[in-house]
Amino acid sequence: MAYSGRFSRAASHAVTLQAIQSSETAAGKGGVLPLLVGCGALVYLLAIGDSFLQDSDTFWQIETGRWILAHGAVPTTDVFSFTKAGAPWMSSSWLAQVIFALAMKAGWVGPVIVTAFAAASAFALFAAYLERYASALVTTALTMLAVTLTVPHLLTRPHVLALPLMVGWFIGLIDAADRKAAPRWALLIVIALWANIHGGFGLGLLLIAPAALEALRQADPARRVALALRWGAFGVAALASCCATPYGWNTLIAAGKILSLGEVLTTLGEWAPADFSRFGPLEASILALIGVALWRGLSLPWPRLLLLLGLLHMALAHVRSIESFALLAPLALARPWAEQLASRRTPPPGAKAEFVLPGWAAVASVLAIVGATIAVAPRLTYQFVxxxxxxxxxxxxxxxxxxxxxxxxxxxxxxxxxxxxxxxxxxxxxxxxxxxxxxxxxxxxxxxxxxxxxxxxxxxxxxxxxxxxxxxxxxxxxxxxxxxxxxxxxxxxxxxxx
Incomplete structure (x- = not known):
């Protein structure tokens, strides 16, 4: 029995090595696919740019940015209403508002391009991570699904500028967990920037816990105490980094105020629960996720399962959280499911290697897309609804x-x-x-x-x-x-x- 156990562990180790080697091969494709995906997403988003101008909150976001630029300070009291004039108010999205205000000097095309570029960057990062563990076809398909789920909430508002930060932050956390190590300290720059861009940085803090548990689960028992202390120190440093804003510790208070609005959260459209009265992309995604897992007998380590359930709960509770589910859930699933599928895959005799776009052709394609976008941008016109x-x-x-x-x-x-x-x-x-x-x-x-x-x-x-x-x-x-x-x-x- 001891020999059998050792054999089983050795086989499991070999499978894991095989999967990791395969993922490293995928990662060594040069990052061309993510670049193509990002450029393609940018062109598509610019084509539907009018849909970003559907929410009047955009107006006060831009005006707040203009006020900050004019006064060289961030607001601490209300300056826009006659009902709450002088009442305490902090703008937790001050940096995004300044960016939008500067972009608005070019007219509505400015904020639309900024919004499209931020979203396209998030999709490119998303594809870059998935490409490590999936084929080009699967990576592209999952990215298109993420775009479909995210587009309804893409508006010229600060939360979109935070999307690439959210994706990059989570990739940094999950990479550390897979290395059985604590995150790199440089990652703190990402969440500090996130805290100045949008109040949703609280999600970034919450993501630390499941990533830390995953790291501890994979680590050798003898290293777990030291690793837990390193993750704990990183968590404290991340909390402090979120206060590296003009408001200091008050940033945490400002970010939490929206969650204390009670009944308002059930009234505002973006905080409403998901609507399943008609079949849509979210329902299709959830059913596909369940179907694939049951069909292929796939499982998840318990920390990632808790994370997946948490993201799913958020998406069902508030439509504004659907993009978090769309962009983060596949990243959490990628490595464990790729390893499980790789262990069962036996290439048929004579099977051809996956097609990879030649480097020169990929670079030419990217340059063509970027060049076309730059050429067309001055001619783009957008109108607010x-x-x-x-x-x-x-x-x-x-x-x-x-x-x-x-x-x-x-x-x-x-x-x-x-x-x-x-x-x-x-x-x-x-x-x-x-x-x-x-x-x-x-x-x-x-x-x-x-x-x-x-x-x-x-x-x-x-x-x-x-x-x-x-x-x-x-x-x-x-x-x-x-x-x-x-x-x-x-x-x-x-x-x-x-």
Missing amino acids: ETQMPEQALAAAQRNGAERILNGYEFGGYLISRRVPVFIDGRAELYGERMVMDMVRAVAGRDTAALDRFIVDYDIDATLLPAHAPIIGLMDRRAGWHRAYADDVAVVHLRDRQ
Whole structure:
């Protein structure tokens, strides 16, 4: 029995070596495929660039960046509303906002190109890691699936600029785990940059735990205590690195505020749970994942299984987390599943080696794609979606002397871009759960008492609300008010002059 056990371990070791050698061969392809994937994704994303301009939060993100550039400091209080003017507020995405503000000097094409480039970089990194363990065909297919799942949430907003940082950070963690070592200290630069780009860096901190457990699982028992201490030190250093921002330790507080909004998170579209009323890419991906695992009898080490379940839970709970599942889950699965499949694969006699694009042809292709993109970029034109821009309605309100306008939630960003103090906008963490939910119910016509409080408490002299909102009919019948303007985007009501 002892001999059998030694033989089994030796065989297992040989299989692992075979898989690692095969992955090293894949990694030695020169990184051409990821470059092609990234360039191809960039061209595709630029072609659909108008879809990035669908959220009025983009306006206040850019205006915050302009404010930072103009004042040479980051905001610590609200400067855009008349309802929360002077209230404490920190911008956890200050660096992304500055980047967008600088890009906006070229018009909307600037932020769109920045967004497309960041997303394409994330897909290139994603493909670069998968290429170590999978064929070019599988790598390309999985990257296309990741693009499909991620595109609906690609907007000209800071979270997209953080995508390549998220992917690079996780690759650094999982690589360390597979080396049975602690992550390299240089990786801390990635999460420090992430903390200045977007408040989602908290996910990066959470990813440390499963990666550390995976490293400890693979390490020799005699080394586990020392390795655990090194991972612990790295985790503490990562937490400190997240505070390398103009806000210091307050960065952690600002990033956590959005999670304390309670009912608001079930109301805002991006925080809503996944919708399975119609068959879509997410459902197809989950079913394919389960089907492949059952069909091929694949398994996962328990730390990676916990990680996969956590990412899946996040994707099901909030649609904004689908891109995290799409980009990180395949990376967690890649090595263990590749090793298991390699141990069962017997090439048929006369099988041909996988086709690899010649280096010169790949470089020529990349140069052609990049050259075409640079040539076309100045001719690209993008327009913000009109339903988020009540331009004519705002002009009508201002012509009538309106100063304190109760605006719809989705119009706040646009009003900020026109230097109009707003009643409310997309910074839900500033306004708080109660005010946001009162506004949601009031606009839906379910809480007229909240509307009354808003008008009295904030001395409202005009409303600028979505044309489709149920509250419009109530305002038409409200004593002391009259409709002053209406179009397909918004309706303006003015208080009657005494």
